[in-house]
Amino acid sequence: MSFRLPAYLHRNRYGMLYFRLTVPPDLRPIVGQAEIYRSLGSSSVRQAADQAQSLRITLQRLFEDLRRGGGHAMSGHAYTALRALLDQRKITAHQTEKREELEQQISAMKSEQFRLSAEHQRTAVAVEAAQAAVVAQMVKMDDASAPAAGRSVSQETAGVPFSQLFDAFCRYKEGSGEWRDPESDRLYRYGPIVKEFIACLGDVTNVSLDAAAVRQFKQAVIGRDDFSQAKKTKYFEHIGAILRWARIEQYVRDDLAGILRMPAKKATGGYEPFSEDDLRRLFESDDYRDGTFAKASQFWIPLIGLYTGARITEIAQLHLSDIREQDGVWLIDINDDDLKKHLKSESATRTVPIHPVLIGIGLLRYHAEVKAEGYDRLFPDLTRTNKAKDSFGADPSEFFTGYRRRLGVTSISETFDAGKNRWMGRGTKVFHSLRDTANSKLRHAGVTQERRERLVGHASRDVNNRHYRPADINQMFPLATLLEDIRKLDYGLTHASYAGTSRHRQERVKGAQRQARIDAEAMP
Template identity: 25%
Template sequence: MALIAQPFRHPDSGIYYLRRVVPEELRPIVGKVEIRRSLRTRDYRQAKSAFAAAYADSERLFQQARQRDRQGTAAGDQTEAVEDSPTQLPIPINTPLTKHAPAAANTLKLSQVFQRYADSLVLANKPEYVHRRHLIDYGRAVERFVEAMGDLRITTIDPIEVQTFATRLSQSKAKGQDKPLATSTVRLTIARLSSILSYAVDSGIIPTNPISSSRLHKRLGSAKPKRRLDDDRGYTWSELVRMFSQPDFAALRHLQGRPGNALFWLPLIAAYTGARREEIAQLYVSDVRQQDNGQWFIRIIDDRPDKSVKTDSSRRDVPLHDDLIALGFLELVKGKQADARVFPQLVKVADGFAGIVSKGWRPLTQRWGIYRQGRNPLHAFRHTFKTLAREVGIPKEVSDWITGHAAENEGDRYGVNPLSRMVEEMQKLPSIAREAGLLT
């Protein structure tokens, strides 16, 4: 797994840091598992410059440690410190010089390889909460393997062991349920385990990835079923109008408690922007912004520990349609502190902020005769937006900017996506709110 070293931005303070894992054989000498030094700036360009100097200091530290290890310097000797600077990284004085004997590759167990994999993630420049979630998810894959097969030495895990594990996993019961694990869960567990084994290959611990060699992914089938032409996962125009014209939908605007008025606003915002449910539910007041020309927009970004985005392209600015403003969306943020949340009644749990909204929206669509098996009632608005955009002639690249779909080539990643162009194209969308009678 190739990771490019770069400054790490603290998710709370915004200050950039150097974070670097100390090689395992040098940890007894350096006295740390990880080097972490503040670059003393919130500006990325300044951080890049300071990072280069800090990285060179850390490399010099490792060289000194290796030299000290080779020479077998007495424990009481002091090692010359690097230059005095904000990124000074001296070797601790009086560090015990017991040589670290790295475990031979043929003795490392899967759990030990996973620990090394976890240590390597600090170089990925991701927020702390992202690392934590990643380790929980991937650690669970390792736990499932250990429960089924034992904590095997990494060199003894071969394609036969992998096939046996997959069979046992598919026959195991889902937590708290009397039914086998879903095929999607089995596939995801295998994929995460494969990432850890690929790290072992990259690190020279094993020559090949036994999961890749087993071709197990072929037997498990594609993660996404083949699309059928009659399988429309979005809503039709008549279904949109029927939903939003229901009297009990209009009453949701004043609903109290959880999910409260989020049950009114999330479907509407999703219909007009194609945004994902969690992108909307996690919004802060500071994410609702206005350009100098008066245009309002929402900023979708993972700049706080309780916010996340699916991909890099998901970080974006999305114009607020005039209908949403006319319906009173800005009243949700009027007079509130910037660090308040737009929907404070939503609490983040295992299925995110918006899980409770999904649970409330499904029975409503069933009551209105719109629910269809296999169609996600909230995510369907994302499909609907893309279909409407095609029907009214919004260019694909603009539609992708609005919905946060990934660029198809390197050239598309250059420059910025002008908000004015998005606003211009969004005017082509028909007025759902007026057609449904929400606006007169």
């Protein structure tokens, strides 16, 4: 999918990103200009977006202060502060732009050096193979047996180190467009795993990389008690992807990736939908009735999951702009139009009408409250780290697990070990069960399979529909029809209205500060 830049970012014809913010008409006589336009000194959307976001929030707060001041002319102190802010950003951007230009030149030189080195190595291997074939043919013709020590053809070459193979792999993925966010994929998805691989085997060359080395790495990972099975599988999948690419590019000759393939998962029986009693315990609890949740996200995310069937990450990463009105219907726009958003598949891209229950208990009021505070995301109290495949859904998932267990909503496979003071077994009544519960309710209410797939973001089982693009599928059904379908999610529950607290506001401030620190640490 194509990536849409935020409205406050602009890319010039040379690829550099600029911050652009329109000054409100009523403040232009005070500020003295209609638009603020400054270079961010970078062509990286990830880096520029973080800088621009910080600058946008600072300026919007300044605009609000000016309005509260009665619209009087900007004081000399305020004007000096504004100019100092913009000038400092300009100086920093210029320095960053020069540094990035130098880094690009160095990177280009390294890339060319690696290309020539790799080409030389491939040529040397080909020549060596040809020489070996000639020697073998001569030996056969002479019917003689030449001792191995007497061969003049070397069986070893310098080879290409694995770290350089990884660099070439990353350039291929970026150049082919397979990676949507190459910087994040390189640094956070693959980088830590490649470091572990090199720490285990050394920076082994393609010539020395053989089945024995790959098996050694596999056994080392399998033996890690601190790794979950999912993490071990992820390590094998990522290193396997590099090895498959290396074989296609003829850096290695054998199917080394096959050594890392894991057995297919056994069927686990899936998730259980929540019963009516489960739902009453979860959504008519003292926590909801008394409004004791520490964060607003803890109040809203389970409710949105219940009345939309959306996945937890889809909800947790929503932006304020994803809540909008179209043709008289309020919608939740589930998309990945931001580098920090991730969806499970293309079919997950969709718009879902907002259930009247959510509007009735204050979702739009909450939306307006957060927007007035100057945030971009619907739940700024949540943070996303830069770990591989991490998302905004990690914290709410952990919270919901503890919440339901505290209320006695558990599955048969879950037991509490008092001796170890921990829960044992895999739960089948989890947040994802809200999705199954909603889908089951829609099915029993007579909603067609096509519309259910459209609402919950499942890939279509219909052969004809598989050839539609997500944008086309989103237009297959009128919003009024989909709203009527959503209304059929009636669980007979009594919900308390949302009441924001000072603690919720404090948690939003803390969350935004944590995210800013995480993003700053991720910058090169």
